[in-house]
Amino acid sequence: MYDIIVIGAGVSGCAIARELSRYKIKIMVLEKALDICEGTSKANSGIVHAGYDAKPGTLKAKLNVEGSRKMKALSRELDFSYKQNGxxxxxxxxxxxxxxxxxxxxxxxxxxxxxxxxxxxxxxxxxxxxxxxxxxxxxxxTGAIVCPFGLTIALAENAAVNGVEFQLGTKVEGVHKAASGYQVKTNKGNYETKIVINAAGVYADELHNMVSKEKMKLxxxxxxxxxxxxxxxxxxxxxxxxxxxxxxxxxxxxxxxxxxxxxxxxxxxxxxxxxxxxxxxxxxxxxxxxxxxxxxxxxxxxxxxxxxxxxxGGEDFIIGEVEDAPGFIDVAGIESPGLTCAPAIGAYVAEMVKNLLSPSLKEEFIAQRKGIPSMALASDEERQKLISDNPAYANVICRCEMVTEGEIVDAIRRPLGARTTDGIKRRTRAGMGRCQSGFCNPKVVEILARELGVDESAILKSGEDSWYLLEPEGEEKL
Amino acid sequence: MKKDLVIIGGGPAGMAAALAAYEKGVKDILILERDKELGGILNQCIHNGFGLHTFQEELTGPEYAARYITMIEEKNIPSMLNTMVVNVQGGCPCRITAMNKGQGMFQIEAKAVILAMGCRERSRGALSIPGYRPAGIYSAGTAQRYVNIEGRMPGREIVVLGSGDIGLIMARRMTLQGARVKMVAEIMPYSGGLKRNIVQCLDDFGIPLKLSHTVTEIHGKDRVEGVTVSKVDESLKPIPGSEEYVTCDTLLLSCGLIPENELSQGAGVRMDDVTQGPVVNARLETTVSGIFACGNVLHVHDLVDNVSRESAEAGEFAADYILNGERNWGEPVRPKIPAKSKCTLPADRDTGSQLICIGCPVGCLITAKRKEDGSLIITGNTCKKGEEYARNEMTAPVRTVTSMVRLAGEDQKVVPVKTQAEIPKGKIDECMKEIRATVVSAPVRVGDVLIENVAKTGISVVATANIG
Known part of the structure; x- marks a missing residue:
C-alpha cells in the first residue's frame, strides 16, 4: 500500500514527488513513457515567466510569482541551468x-x-x-530562462534519491475507489494507494473522468x-x-x-x-x-x-482534491506558465497532502543534488580534474556540444539514469547541436548498449518501437 | 609540447598536407585525429571511384586512404589518434588545446597550424521537413558508418532524399545488403550526383530517381512508418494534389555538405559566406597569422583527388611560412568551387543502344549500334575505356562489387572488400550472398584474398583495408 501514487513524471509530477519526499511516506510515480520528462515538459519555451500575464487572483498568478521567486535558489540546490536574463x-x-x-x-x-x-x-x-x-x-x-529537461530531471533524481519509486514504461489503465483509497491498474500490475495525484498532462482529463462524475475535458x-x-x-x-x-x-x-x-x-x-x-x-x-x-x-x-x-483546460489551472473523489488530487490544465509554477505547484500540493495525511518530516532528507559535470562549460582546471579522475571525460562523443563519454556514462549510471538516446540527449546535450546527432548517434548507441549489456538493436530513441538497428537475425533475413 | 607544424584532421586533406610539408623540409609535424585511425571519411566510403587523378587507377576509399597512411608511416610522421582539438589560437606561436584519454587535456605550441577537419552533412532540422521526429531518419553518412564500419543495418525499407553521390551510393549499398530502396527523391530537376552513379547505383537495381520531388512529411511517432513525397514546381514549392504516401522504415538524407568550422571560428578567422569556409589568400593562409586551411574545411570538394592536390599545396605553403617567415598576406583568393554537378540522363534515351559510360566521372553518352553482321559500331566515347565499356554493356555487362566482410572478434567489426576485377552483372546477387556469409579473422592486409572464385566467376574478393 502506497501513501501516494503520482501519475505522470513531467515537471509537475516530479516537483510534487520531490516536495513530498521530505516526508516519511511511501510514494510512487507512474510514467507511461520510458523516461521522465517525455511529454509537455520536454517541448516548451523554457521560460521562467515574471508573472504579469495571469489574471490577478487566479492560481496561475499566485503560483507563477511564487515559482519564479523559488526557481533561482532551486537551480542552485538541484544544479540545473537557469539564467535571469530579463x-x-x-x-x-x-x-x-x-x-x-x-x-x-x-x-x-x-x-x-x-x-x-x-x-x-x-x-x-x-x-x-x-x-x-x-x-x-x-x-x-526578474524574467528568466531555465533548462526544462534539467529542471524536471533534477527534481526526479532528487526525489528518487530521497526514496520515491519511479515506475517507467507503466501506463495507468484504470483508477478505482477501494476500501481505503484507490486501486491503480496498470499494464505492469495493480497498486493500492491512499492518495492519487493526477499529473498526467494532456491525459489528466481521462484519469479524472475515471473517478469523477464531473467530467473534465482538456x-x-x-x-x-x-x-x-x-x-x-x-x-x-x-x-x-x-x-x-x-x-x-x-x-x-x-x-x-x-x-x-x-x-x-x-x-x-x-x-x-x-x-x-x-x-x-x-x-x-x-x-x-x-x-x-x-x-x-x-x-x-x-x-x-x-x-x-x-x-x-480553462482560464486557470485545475489543482485540488476532486469533490466526489476524496484523496484524488487533480493537477490538470497545467499550460503556460506551468514550468515556472512547478516548484510552487510542488509546495502547494504538498500542503494539501499534509492536511490529508499529517506526515512527519524525514531527518535524512537530502536537499542537494549534483548534476552531470559538463566538460563544455567547465574551466580548463575543472576539465583537468575530471579527466584525471576519469579518462573517459577526455573522449569527446558529441563534437557539436562537446559531450564526452564520461558524461554519457554518468547519465546512464546515475539514479533514474538514461536508457534511450533521447534520455542521453536531454541529460547531456549529446545530439542537440548543429549536426543533430549525425556524428554521435552511432557512438551513443554503442555506449548505451555496452553499459546496459544489450545488443545495439535493443537501443531505442524514446518510445517502445523507436529502434535504430535491425537485430542480427533480422539482418540475415534481408 | 612544441611542434613546427600541427595538422588538425587525419583524413585525406591532413595526410596530403603533412606529406607535402615534410617533402619541403619541415620534419617536426604532428597530426591530430579525433577518430581511432587515420583516413577520415574515406574509411567508410568503401565504394570505388577514387584516385583516378592521384594514382591513375581506380581505388576504393579505404585503399586510397591506406596508400597515404603507408606514406605517412614510411616518413614516420607522428599522429595522435582519438584526440579532440578543443581550441586553436593563431599567432606566433599558435596554441592548440586538445585532449585524449591517455594524456588528458594538453597544449601544443606550433609555428603553424593547418585546419583539415572536413565537413558534415545537412541535417533533417536544417531542411525543415515537417512531421514527427521518430527514429529512422539518418543522414546518408551516418547510415554509411553503421553499415560499412559498424556492420549494422539501420533499416529494411528505405527512401533516400537527395541525389548527391552519397545518397546514390547508399541506395546501392543498402540494396546490396538486402534492404529495399523504394526511391531516391530529388527536389531539383537534375541530380546532384554523377551520371555514372545514377547508372550503376540506381538503374542497375531498378531504383526510381524522382526528380523535382521532395519529402513533405515524415510519419510515425516512434520509428519512421512512411513519408509523403510531393512533386515541386519551378520555385521548388510542393504542388498540392501531387502527394504520394510511401511506406518505409528509414529515411536517408543526402542533402548537401557543410564545411566544419567551429574551431576556425573559435580561432577568429574570417569566414566566407559563399564557400562557408575560411577566407584565404593565394597561399591558403587564413586571416589569422599561422593558420592555414585545406580540403573540405575550406569548401566542399567534388573529388578526393582534388582535396589531396589542394592540401599538398597548403602543406607546402605552411612549410614555406615555417622556414622563411611570414609574407605580406595580400589579397583574399576564393578557391575555385567546382560547378555543382547537375546531371540528368537524357530522358528520350534509347536504353537499348545509348549508354552512359561509368568508366569515370565524365559519364559520356555512347551510342552502340549493331551492324547486320553482328559487329558493333561505337560512337560518342571519348576514350578507350568508353569503347570497352560499351562493348561489354552490349554483350556481357560487368561490374565491380564493393562491400564488407565480417570479422571474427570484437575490436573491428568488418573489413571492406571488392571483387578484384569486374564480374558479370548477373552474378552480383550470388556474389553478395557469398560475401555476406563470409567471416574472416584479423589481421587482414589490402589485397588479401578473402573469397576465391566468388560466385564461380573465377574472380577473387579481396580486402581493401589493413586491419590489425
Whole structure:
C-alpha cells in the first residue's frame, strides 16, 4: 500500500514527488513513457515567466510569482541551468500602449517586482536588434530562462534519491475507489494507494473522468518551435515576447540557457493527444511573426524544429482534491506558465497532502543534488580534474556540444539514469547541436548498449518501437 | 609540447598536407585525429571511384586512404589518434588545446597550424521537413558508418532524399545488403550526383530517381512508418494534389555538405559566406597569422583527388611560412568551387543502344549500334575505356562489387572488400550472398584474398583495408 501514487513524471509530477519526499511516506510515480520528462515538459519555451500575464487572483498568478521567486535558489540546490536574463514584452502600435500599461498594472497586482515600461530608445539600449516597428516594451528584470529537461530531471533524481519509486514504461489503465483509497491498474500490475495525484498532462482529463462524475475535458494545444544554432549572429540577450496584436497572439524570441535561439510557439487546438508533428504552416507562421521582434533572424541557421502539446483546460489551472473523489488530487490544465509554477505547484500540493495525511518530516532528507559535470562549460582546471579522475571525460562523443563519454556514462549510471538516446540527449546535450546527432548517434548507441549489456538493436530513441538497428537475425533475413 | 607544424584532421586533406610539408623540409609535424585511425571519411566510403587523378587507377576509399597512411608511416610522421582539438589560437606561436584519454587535456605550441577537419552533412532540422521526429531518419553518412564500419543495418525499407553521390551510393549499398530502396527523391530537376552513379547505383537495381520531388512529411511517432513525397514546381514549392504516401522504415538524407568550422571560428578567422569556409589568400593562409586551411574545411570538394592536390599545396605553403617567415598576406583568393554537378540522363534515351559510360566521372553518352553482321559500331566515347565499356554493356555487362566482410572478434567489426576485377552483372546477387556469409579473422592486409572464385566467376574478393 502506497501513501501516494503520482501519475505522470513531467515537471509537475516530479516537483510534487520531490516536495513530498521530505516526508516519511511511501510514494510512487507512474510514467507511461520510458523516461521522465517525455511529454509537455520536454517541448516548451523554457521560460521562467515574471508573472504579469495571469489574471490577478487566479492560481496561475499566485503560483507563477511564487515559482519564479523559488526557481533561482532551486537551480542552485538541484544544479540545473537557469539564467535571469530579463524579459521584454514588445509593443508594435501606439494603439496598443494601453494594453502594455494594463499588463504592467497586472504585474504589480500579482506582486512582480521592478517592472517598468521602456521607450523605443530604452529598448534599443538593451536589445539593439529589435524590429523597426517596436515603439515601447514592458521590461521585467526578474524574467528568466531555465533548462526544462534539467529542471524536471533534477527534481526526479532528487526525489528518487530521497526514496520515491519511479515506475517507467507503466501506463495507468484504470483508477478505482477501494476500501481505503484507490486501486491503480496498470499494464505492469495493480497498486493500492491512499492518495492519487493526477499529473498526467494532456491525459489528466481521462484519469479524472475515471473517478469523477464531473467530467473534465482538456484540449491539446500544439505549439511549434524553431531552434537555431548557437553560432548564429543576432541572438538577443533577453526573452522577447510580443504584445498580442489584432493578428492574434504573438510568438517569443529567446535565447536558451545553452545559448541557442528559440522562436515560437504557435497555438493550435488539436484532437490528437500524441500530435507532436510539426507543420509547414506552423513553421511559416513562426518565421513571419518572429520577424516583427528582431530585425534579422538567423533563420538559415535553424538546426531543428519541434512541437509540444500544452494541456488547455480553462482560464486557470485545475489543482485540488476532486469533490466526489476524496484523496484524488487533480493537477490538470497545467499550460503556460506551468514550468515556472512547478516548484510552487510542488509546495502547494504538498500542503494539501499534509492536511490529508499529517506526515512527519524525514531527518535524512537530502536537499542537494549534483548534476552531470559538463566538460563544455567547465574551466580548463575543472576539465583537468575530471579527466584525471576519469579518462573517459577526455573522449569527446558529441563534437557539436562537446559531450564526452564520461558524461554519457554518468547519465546512464546515475539514479533514474538514461536508457534511450533521447534520455542521453536531454541529460547531456549529446545530439542537440548543429549536426543533430549525425556524428554521435552511432557512438551513443554503442555506449548505451555496452553499459546496459544489450545488443545495439535493443537501443531505442524514446518510445517502445523507436529502434535504430535491425537485430542480427533480422539482418540475415534481408 | 612544441611542434613546427600541427595538422588538425587525419583524413585525406591532413595526410596530403603533412606529406607535402615534410617533402619541403619541415620534419617536426604532428597530426591530430579525433577518430581511432587515420583516413577520415574515406574509411567508410568503401565504394570505388577514387584516385583516378592521384594514382591513375581506380581505388576504393579505404585503399586510397591506406596508400597515404603507408606514406605517412614510411616518413614516420607522428599522429595522435582519438584526440579532440578543443581550441586553436593563431599567432606566433599558435596554441592548440586538445585532449585524449591517455594524456588528458594538453597544449601544443606550433609555428603553424593547418585546419583539415572536413565537413558534415545537412541535417533533417536544417531542411525543415515537417512531421514527427521518430527514429529512422539518418543522414546518408551516418547510415554509411553503421553499415560499412559498424556492420549494422539501420533499416529494411528505405527512401533516400537527395541525389548527391552519397545518397546514390547508399541506395546501392543498402540494396546490396538486402534492404529495399523504394526511391531516391530529388527536389531539383537534375541530380546532384554523377551520371555514372545514377547508372550503376540506381538503374542497375531498378531504383526510381524522382526528380523535382521532395519529402513533405515524415510519419510515425516512434520509428519512421512512411513519408509523403510531393512533386515541386519551378520555385521548388510542393504542388498540392501531387502527394504520394510511401511506406518505409528509414529515411536517408543526402542533402548537401557543410564545411566544419567551429574551431576556425573559435580561432577568429574570417569566414566566407559563399564557400562557408575560411577566407584565404593565394597561399591558403587564413586571416589569422599561422593558420592555414585545406580540403573540405575550406569548401566542399567534388573529388578526393582534388582535396589531396589542394592540401599538398597548403602543406607546402605552411612549410614555406615555417622556414622563411611570414609574407605580406595580400589579397583574399576564393578557391575555385567546382560547378555543382547537375546531371540528368537524357530522358528520350534509347536504353537499348545509348549508354552512359561509368568508366569515370565524365559519364559520356555512347551510342552502340549493331551492324547486320553482328559487329558493333561505337560512337560518342571519348576514350578507350568508353569503347570497352560499351562493348561489354552490349554483350556481357560487368561490374565491380564493393562491400564488407565480417570479422571474427570484437575490436573491428568488418573489413571492406571488392571483387578484384569486374564480374558479370548477373552474378552480383550470388556474389553478395557469398560475401555476406563470409567471416574472416584479423589481421587482414589490402589485397588479401578473402573469397576465391566468388560466385564461380573465377574472380577473387579481396580486402581493401589493413586491419590489425
Amino acid at each position: 524579459s521584454l514584452v514588445l509593443c508594435f502600435d501606439e494603439k496598443d500602449r494601453s494594453k502594455l500599461e494594463e499588463l504592467k498594472r497586472r504585474g504589480e497586482q500579482n506582486g512582480v517586482s521592478d517592472i517598468c515600461i521602456l521607450s523605443r530608445n530604452e529598448v534599443l539600449a538593451l536589445e539593439p536588434e529589435v524590429g523597426d516597428k517596436v515603439i515601447a516594451a514592458l521590461y521585467a528584470p 484540449i491539446p494545444r500544439r505549439g511549434e518551435y524553431l531552434l537555431c544554432d548557437k553560432l548564429a549572429k543576432g541572438i538577443p540577450e533577453h526573452t522577447l515576447f510580443q504584445l498580442p496584436t489584432a493578428l492574434g497572439k504573438g510568438v517569443l524570441v529567446t535565447p536558451t540557457v545553452h545559448g541557442n535561439l528559440l522562436i515560437g510557439p504557435t497555438a493550435e487546438d488539436i484532437e490528437n493527444k500524441e500530435g507532436v508533428e510539426t507543420t509547414v504552416e506552423g513553421m511559416e507562421l513562426i518565421r513571419e511573426k518572429a520577424a516583427l521582434s528582431v530585425r534579422q533572424l538567423p533563420l538559415k541557421q535553424v538546426i531543428t524544429s519541434f512541437a509540444g502539446l500544452r494541456a488547455h
